[in-house]
Amino acid sequence: MNNNNIASIRKSKKITQSELAKKLNINRSYLSEIENGKAKPSVRMLERIAAELGVSVKDFF
Secondary structure (H helix, E strand, O other): OHHHHHHHHHHHOOOHHHHHHHHHHHOOHHHHHHOOOOOOOOOHHHHHHHHHHOOOHHHHO
């Protein structure tokens, strides 16, 4: 998985880490760790992130 894709998609939609984290009900620092490859999110979390960004999970790969 290319975690940078999550950040790129988020930024292209002009959504901040704080905004996305709030929608996902997670800490911004955890989202940052996911985006920077320091945390390995569950498939369910990837599905939630994709849904909030309006993309498919496959777009993260």
